[in-house]
Amino acid sequence: MSQHPPRDKRDPLARRKERHTPPGLRSSALHALSARAAAGRFVLQSCQDCGAMTYPPRDACPQCWGELVWQDQARGALVLCETTIRATTDLYFRDHLPWRMGKLALDAGPTALAHLHADLKPGDRAEMHLMLDKGGNAALFALPAGGRPDMDDRQWREFTVPVKDRIVLVSDARSAVGRAVVKALHSAGAGLIFAGMAPPARAADLTDEWAGLDRVQTLPFDITDSSLVAEGISKIAGPLDIVINTARFVRGGRNLVDQKRMMDIAVLGFMRLSGACAPMLAGRPAGAFVDLVSIQALAGEVGFAGYAAAEAAHLSLLQSFRHDMRAQGVRVLSIFSGPSDDEDYQSVPPPKVAPARLAREVVEALRMGREISCVGEVASDAMERWLADPALFVREKNL
Amino acid sequence: MTALDPTLSGLIAGIATQRIRTVDLTNILSPDFPVIVLPAEFGQCEPFRMETVSRYDGNGPAWYWNNISMNEHTGTHFDAPAHWITGRDVPNGTVDAISPDDFIHPAVVIDISNEAAADEDFIVTRAFLEAWEAAHGTIPPRHWILLRSDWSKRVGTLAYLNLKDDGAHSPGPDAGAMRFLVQERDCVGLGVETVGTDAGQASHFAEPLPAHSILHGHGRFGLQCLTNLDQLPTFGAVIVAMPLKIKGGSGSPLRVMALVSGH
Numbered sequence: 123m124s125q126h127p128p129r130d131k132r133d134p135l136a137r138r139k140e141r142h143t144p145p146g147l148r149s150s151a152l153h154a155l156s157a158r159a160a161a162g163r164f165v166l167q168s169c170q171d172c173g174a175m176t177y178p179p180r181d182a183c184p185q186c187w188g189e190l191v192w193q194d195q196a197r198g199a200l201v202l203c204e205t206t207i208r209a210t211t212d213l214y215f216r217d218h219l220p221w222r223m224g225k226l227a228l229d230a231g232p233t234a235l236a237h238l239h240a241d242l243k244p245g246d247r248a249e250m251h252l253m254l255d256k257g258g259n260a261a262l263f264a265l266p267a268g269g270r271p272d273m274d275d276r277q278w279r280e281f282t283v284p285v286k287d288r289i290v291l292v293s294d295a296r297s298a299v300g301r302a303v304v305k306a307l308h309s310a311g312a313g314l315i316f317a318g319m320a321p322p323a324r325a326a327d328l329t330d331e332w333a334g335l336d337r338v339q340t341l342p343f344d345i346t347d348s349s350l351v352a353e354g355i356s357k358i359a360g361p362l363d364i365v366i367n368t369a370r371f372v373r374g375g376r377n378l379v380d381q382k383r384m385m386d387i388a389v390l391g392f393m394r395l396s397g398a399c400a401p402m403l404a405g406r407p408a409g410a411f412v413d414l415v416s417i418q419a420l421a422g423e424v425g426f427a428g429y430a431a432a433e434a435a436h437l438s439l440l441q442s443f444r445h446d447m448r449a450q451g452v453r454v455l456s457i458f459s460g461p462s463d464d465e466d467y468q469s470v471p472p473p474k475v476a477p478a479r480l481a482r483e484v485v486e487a488l489r490m491g492r493e494i495s496c497v498g499e500v501a502s503d504a505m506e507r508w509l510a511d512p513a514l515f516v517r518e519k520n521l
Numbered sequence: 522m523t524a525l526d527p528t529l530s531g532l533i534a535g536i537a538t539q540r541i542r543t544v545d546l547t548n549i550l551s552p553d554f555p556v557i558v559l560p561a562e563f564g565q566c567e568p569f570r571m572e573t574v575s576r577y578d579g580n581g582p583a584w585y586w587n588n589i590s591m592n593e594h595t596g597t598h599f600d601a602p603a604h605w606i607t608g609r610d611v612p613n614g615t616v617d618a619i620s621p622d623d624f625i626h627p628a629v630v631i632d633i634s635n636e637a638a639a640d641e642d643f644i645v646t647r648a649f650l651e652a653w654e655a656a657h658g659t660i661p662p663r664h665w666i667l668l669r670s671d672w673s674k675r676v677g678t679l680a681y682l683n684l685k686d687d688g689a690h691s692p693g694p695d696a697g698a699m700r701f702l703v704q705e706r707d708c709v710g711l712g713v714e715t716v717g718t719d720a721g722q723a724s725h726f727a728e729p730l731p732a733h734s735i736l737h738g739h740g741r742f743g744l745q746c747l748t749n750l751d752q753l754p755t756f757g758a759v760i761v762a763m764p765l766k767i768k769g770g771s772g773s774p775l776r777v778m779a780l781v782s783g784h
Contacts, residue, residue, distance in 0.1 A: 321553065321555065321568075322555055322556075322558050322682055322684060323679050323684070324679070324684040324685060324686065325679045325680060325683060325684060325685060326685070326686075342553075346570065347552045347553070347568070347570060348552075348570075348571070348572060349551075349552045349553070349571070350552060350553065377564075379564055379567075
């Protein structure tokens with residue numbers, strides 16, 4: 123039986139620390155920046171008329187009033203100067219003082235204020251990242267260029283979801299993807315992983331499956347059963363930092379019984395799981411909910427019409443859940459993928475995503491605090507085509 | 522005021538004075554009660570699920586109720602003849618059409634608990650039944666045959682379904698035993714503590730799934746997931762088993778009760 127990882131000592135009578143999120147009001151142009159930052163892109167606006175690059179985001183070119191378009195940019199920058207903020211009226215930053223910021227000359231052109239990694243000093247080369255803060259808004263963060271920056275940097279950790287020593291629930295650890303996710307989290311140093319095992323179980327299941335892996339504990343868990351979700355969450359008892367929803371039921375065809383189960387898992391199951399764990403995640407300093415979504419959710423797909431419909435509803439709920447959790451500083455991350463190379467997509471020819479690849483992306487999305495990730499060429503290509511021309515993409519997927 | 526028929530008043534008085542004891546043979550219908558697992562190529566049985574509509578709250582300040590869903594063969598349940606292809610043409614073979622006369626029948630309890638404890642794939646054969654009759658007496662006609670395996674004591678553990686890499690393992694009858702009970706002893710049906718009237722490995726029998734096939738083909742019934750059979754006498758219990766009146770239903774979860782002599 124695995125043990126809970128040791129917790130920080132704290133005064134048992136102390137009042138609960140309230141958590142705040144960074145200021146949230148943003149212009150429409152800044153929301154457009156955040157939407158791109160959510161997918162890990164580093165973009166700036168350039169003027170279609172005069173070609174000038176601009177930062178921070180604006181509604182029109184400050185040089186010529188021309189129309190601005192978003193363009194991916196080189197991430198390089200030079201630190202010009204730095205400052206340390208020691209006083210603020212903002213509740214979130216007040217909890218995190220002192221806070222270092224710097225002014226950087228971006229290789230892309232503009233000069234910008236950014237949050238600074240502790241190892242950066244004026245004159246250093248930096249690598250720029252558009253990160254989402256705890257409130258879900260884009261912020262520029264400068265990491266040291268080249269080499270391997272210290273990812274435990276105090277400020278950087280505010281924009282990411284640390285996995286090391288954290289307590290994680292994987293909603294369905296029985297599938298190939300679920301098993302791979304448990305293993306990847308274990309390799310990433312998660313403190314304790316609850317591996318959800320839906321009934322029915324073989325007599326050997328609860329003992330054999332994770333033999334040999336410490337810090338993994340199986341948990342009877344089934345997101346189609348409200349009572350088992352409540353019971354499972356109650357068995358976790360202690361803090362819960364990260365929830366990864368790997369549960370899915372994939373079937374082609376038009377069988378109504380299958381369809382009902384697909385909806386029960388993708389839609390109602392998501393609601394049961396997210397509803398039950400939201401309060402626990404909200405109490406944590408870096409709570410996160412990661413969900414695996416089929417890229418078929420974007421536009422439907424002939425052959426998997428029912429599953430795509432269930433996933434479309436799932437995606438819709440996930441997006442609203444992200445909004446609900448922002449106010450509490452909980453990150454909601456979506457991992458899109460195409461067919462996975464497992465029993466669910468036996469009838470689909472390659473390219474398919476290996477479960478281990480999908481699992482690595484889960485850890486990577488947490489490490490980078492990335493809200494939207496696409497794993498594998500099928501998902502990346504579909505997302506690109508959907509963003510470019512949704513009407514055409516829908517037509518192509520349903521020819 | 523009209524007096525009760527003496528037989529009925531005797532029954533009521535018997536229950537009131539505990540000369541007649543009631544025994545609940547039903548497992549609790551709960552989301553975690555296991556359902557039968559079929560090979561993956563077939564559609565599966567849905568377990569019991571419950572969502573609260575209101576519990577003295579904003580959705581119903583003074584009342585508590587739930588929406589429930591399940592398969593017709595979830596929890597302690599009744600199998601009607603139409604459940605099996607062999608019984609598809611049996612008249613009145615669905616639960617809504619079964620005569621109420623069939624809701625109450627006496628039972629014979631055959632104890633196979635020692636055999637099942639020693640061998641979880643224990644098969645009840647005609648020879649076994651004949652030996653049993655030699656020891657206990659002939660099985661009377663129009664009785665439920667209840668197989669007491671003590672399998673109900675495994676409820677709540679993985680040993681109840683007892684799934685292994687090659688499927689489920691639990692006791693049950695073979696075709697010879699079923700023909701004997703149906704054709705020579707004219708049984709009402711077969712009641713078991715396991716999740717199906719057939720043995721866990723019965724799909725691999727030379728004559729597969731004989732309990733379902735032979736019982737229902739002859740218009741007989743099945744009762745599964747029973748409990749407390751160890752509280753019944755070998756002869757003398759009366760079973761009350763009334764399936765829900767589901768239109769065209771193949772079976773139904775139900776409450777099963779036994780009336781036994783209190784002495």
